[in-house]
Amino acid sequence: MSGFANKEGSVVVKALIETIQKNKDYLSEVDGAIGDGDHGVNMEKGFSLCLDRVDWANTTFAEAMRTLSRILMMEIGGSMGPIYGTLFGEMAKVAKDKEHLSSADFSQMLNAAVAGIGGLGGAKVGDKTLLDALVPATKAFDDSIAAENDFAAALTAMSEAAKKGWESTKDMVAKVGRASRLGERSRGVYDAGATSCYLLLTALADSVRPLLK
């Protein structure tokens, strides 16, 4: 069964960092429409810290994920610190101690991330949060594997569903978090967390794919 080696996977985390760095201004702009406009700035700060703190040549995928998680959780703050800290922390826990990460392991990572975030703030799909990108992406990955597609095809299904999920947040009314106080006025713009989540899931798919063997 195809998969990727844990010890070759730190490049995936590096790709996540580069994605956030590249989209810093865009994420702040999206957040500025109904939030306070700092999403890109804070994400970039946390992800960039991780870039400096990991010995990339000698670190596994799980270790790099854990470092990213710890930095976001303990040092970044905001809402996104604890949320993304949980997301990557749950993924790291699944990947830990595994030499080779199969599509089944990857599915378990995504599902653990969904469960971890679900346990934080009580948000659910449709509330205009990053779950609107993450949950359908996870389901699309699982469905694709269940339909006996290979890992690479399932990753494509995952990023396509993440994109659709992200786009769906535009017409939603925020139910949790700061934007929820706006009610109807939160409609018509993307959710910032769903935006970064879609970008990260796409980067995840695009960086895991070339590692598969």
Next chain:
Amino acid sequence: MQRFVNNPSEVVDDMLVGFLKNYSSLLAPTDNPKVIKTRMAGEKGRVGVVTGGGSGHKPAFIGYLGRNMVDAVAVGEIFSSPPAKAFYDAFRAADGGAGIACLYGNYAGDNMNVKMARELAEEDGIKVMTVVANDDVASAPKGEEAKRRGVAGEIFMWKAGGAKAAQGASLEEVIAAAQKAIDNTRSVGVGLTSCTIPAVGKPNFHIEPGKMELGIGHHGEPGIRVDPLGTADQVAEEMVNIVIPDLPFRSGDEVAVLVSGLGATPVMELYILFGKIAELIEEKGIKIHCSYVGNYFTSLEMMGATLTVMKLDDELKGLMDMEAESMGLTQFKR
């Protein structure tokens, strides 16, 4: 940007350098650069009062560190909750063995970070109890008070909690006093212009010239309504009409009143507002026991103001009247 800034991403760190230098007799740094405490913090047997929140609200939050006020503060980036580790380190800095009263505002990030910090502190045997301020009337309808944001009413919560802790009260008593303070407090904000986070570099939102945004939040969260900007008296009346019926405050009540600027409004105009606000409140048979007018809880360089009213009983009156020393609020013997 017409602003005094070095590296826009480091404004908080740069500000803390100057702040600590200026208040060096009262305040001290800690091992965590994002945690500041008073020089007396951690006094044995005394409940530690902690708060924290995003920066950009001067004097809040660090300006309320002081004698008979807050003991340690977790400092976040501009408009962003401090990380869990900062709250945790603030708990440790304020810990005198009698527990920590963490008094903060109702924001998703703060709720999550405080929760995680609390779990870490409890592993160390530090008991942490919380009060979550939710005084902003415009942020959720009546009946959904738990969803409301915390705004300038937090100052009354800190004053009450800090005074109670200074009297040697137990953790449960400090929490009860702070909870009572915020339960009896209501606020509303009116915004006239937007604000710019230095690292973002452009305004967060937009208010048309000649308009005002009623119910605006402390981070520029849009309000409940955009109206043509009226005279100061008309604005004062709008604010009073939102705040007073919500608790409701009634004839015969005694209250504390706070009118705070949002950063760029001239203090002169806050007094113009307060004159009318006081008149309207007193016309309703409500007695103003004490009042505060100035920049108490701001939002970078937003123009606008907030009105906060707290209903007092004998206990709260005593706690408000107790001496206190901090940058944001100093109370002399009354």
